[in-house]
Each structure stands twice: as C-alpha cells, then as structure tokens.
Amino acid sequence: MVREVDVAIIGSGPAGLTAATHAYKGGARKVLLLEREEELGGILKQCIHNGFGLEQFKQDYTGPEYAERLITELEKTGVQCFLNTLVTDLSSDRVIAALSPEHGALEIKAKSIVLAMGCRERTRPNIGIPGTRPAGIFTAGVAQRFVNIDGYLPGKKIVILGSGDIGLIMARRLTLEGARVIGVYEIMSYPGGLKRNIVQCLNDFDIPLHLSHTVTEIRGKERVEGVVISRVDAKLHPVPGSEELIECDTLLLSVGLIPENELSKKAGVELTTATKGPVTTEIMETSVPGIFTCGNVSTVFDLVDYVAQTGAAAGTFAARYASGGLGTSKQSVDIVAGENVRLLFPQRYGFEDDLVLFIRAAEPVEKPVTVEVAPLGSKINRPYARPNEMLRVKIPKGKLAEVKQSIRVSIREK
C-alpha cells in the first residue's frame, strides 16, 4: 500500500526536527518524520558537552538538552514519527522507499520532501595515510560515540590528526576520562575548528596544537604503536627531514565532514563540488521541485543554531509547496564566489524570500573586512574573516528584486 503524506522529512537531527515542526506550523497536516535510529535527535545524542543553542535560545545547552527542547516543540504538533525506519530510495517524483521492523517495506508518496540526513566523517582512505593497518585508528565521532554512549575508552595515549571541532571536543573529553592526548596536528596553517573550542578544549588543558603538520606514516602490527609526524610546506607537501616518531596507541581523525548525499543523488538532485551537498535556493529548495534540504546534508555548518535555522526555512517552504502556495515563476539567479570566498550557501536565489547567506573565507584575514554583494553595492563590515568561522549575512528580499544576472560575493580587506 502506498502511503500519501503532505510533507515527509528524512532524518531527525536538529535540522529534521525543526523542519518537521515548521512544516506543521506552516499548515501541512500530514507530516511524517522518518528516522533510522531508535530515538529522535541525530548526532546531538552523543554530544554531551555544552555550547548548543547560545544564539537560538540564549541558553548554554548540552546536545541532548538542545535536542530535548526541539523534541518538546515537535510533540506539540501532530507530526507522525517512524523510528527504526531506514530510507533506502528516493525518486525525483517524491516517492520514498523505506524499511522498518514495525512497518515492513514502506512506499511513501509525498507532496514535498525535506532531506535532513546530516553528514558523515572523512576517514583514513579519504586522506590516504600510508603505513600498516592496525587497530586503534578511529574517526573522532566514532570515539565520541564509544566514550559518551557505549562507555568505552578508545585508547590511553592519543594523537589527533586534524583540528576540526569534533577532534578538539574529543581532546578535552578523552583528557577528562584519563587518557593522555599528546597533541593535535593540523595540515593547514590555521585551525579547522572554532576559536572557542581551541581555547576551551586545548589551551585550558595544555594540549598543544601543531599547525602545518600531518601524519605521514602509521606504525604498529596488531595495535597502533606510533605515528610519524612531518612538517608541511606552503603547498602542503611533507618536508623531508622533518619526520618525528611519536609513540601512541591511538590515532583519532578529525579531518572533515561530508554531506550524506546518497539519497540526494538517487533523487537526481544537482550537487555542487563546493559544499558536496545539493545546489540550494534561499528557501532551501534543491534543483528537483518539491525536494528541500537543510542542516548538514546541505553544507557542513559551524553551529547547530544555523542548522536549525535552515530546518525552519525548509519545513515552512515544504509545507507551502505541498499546499500549492509557492510561486511557479521559477526565475532564479546564481550566487557566485568572488574574491577570497571558498564556499557559499545557498548557491541560487529564487526571489521568494530574504537571502540569508553563509560564507566561508578561502584565506584568513585577521583585520577588518567588508563582505561585498554585487551588483547591490552592499558592503557589510566584519572584524575579521576566518575559514573556520562562517560569516552570515542577511539581505532583505526588497533589495534583490532588481537583480538580473548573478549575485557575486567577495571578502575584501577594508
């Protein structure tokens, strides 16, 4: 039997929870949230540290507390949730195939769909570290799950490669659990994670951060016995003669996150190499009409508050699409990266709503900058621009009405 719904949401992390609540608040009545795990909340369940919701709720929540707040909001609506339900296929005409022990093989036809599947971690094969293949190499998120949910310590003498936020958070967490974190090694000349995490997770615990360094070999037969660290030059090539052997039993990788885009590909959604997620408009619509996206499946955001914000937009507009209330003109312009911009979200403007732009600088500028949005002539001042801290800029719809070609965003020193 094919089930028919107004809005189906895939994934119940902060993006999916917020999208579901807003789809219901936006007028959709048959809203179905599909989640493969046995509980709602997504990755937040294993993020037991604080720092969530500072912007959105002006509260310093842990991940589970933040998720609970979103779940409480959801419970006030009539959204139906199917847990333990894995979505296995998605077509461009919005038919979902899913499997669940309770409901069996499901086929769901939705008037609109919100993709909220989150992101996955890059692993050793993604970055190709040479050496043996012993036990003791984990991604930082897997180690986070072991420690915070399963109650296992992944090792005692730990090296962390990459200074992404999850790695920084795990440096502190493992130290608190009694492990020795020897150091965090980062190939770039600037950190990957937020400044607040460098201070609170490394500096406060005397854990050194070595920039412009990488792991060039892993040693050990059954278990990791050590890693060789090398300095890298400006082209990120290891410098011969700079090798140093560091004895350790565990290597954690915190070397980036990638949108979970298998279902997006199956639905024929256009992806962009810049974010590795779907090409998206300001109302979170993908290139396939009626399929919307939000949170880290769209682009990897720095803050959960931004994830929830995109979830609210996706849910609201998915509900409007389902009711037939979205404009059909489909006029849109590209938003393109200009000087010193590595990444932009969204990448298209469709003249439906205000434009909230998330921008990542290509290179750090440690002095005042202006974000220029051409052809509007808008110049927005910011005290600095760093690749590890997204800039967010809001441009009202009224200002964009006359744009005919593309919108070009640049970051320039003042």
Ligand SMILES: Cc1cc2nc3c(=O)[nH]c(=O)nc-3n(C[C@H](O)[C@H](O)[C@H](O)COP(=O)(O)OP(=O)(O)OC[C@H]3O[C@@H](n4cnc5c(N)ncnc54)[C@H](O)[C@@H]3O)c2cc1C
């Ligand atoms: C391993 C890991 C650890 C992280 N730790 C932190 C941290 O400590 N602090 C932090 O700020 N950020 C952390 N992040 C970043 C985190 O992704 C965001 O902060 C936030 O949780 C993103 O929200 P989301 O709703 O987009 O995705 P998620 O929270 O990842 O939620 C996605 C949900 O979709 C479900 N799903 C995926 N595919 C399917 C499918 N086919 N069928 C059904 N359900 C599906 C998943 O089970 C999951 O519940 C981590 C990310 C990862 C990958």
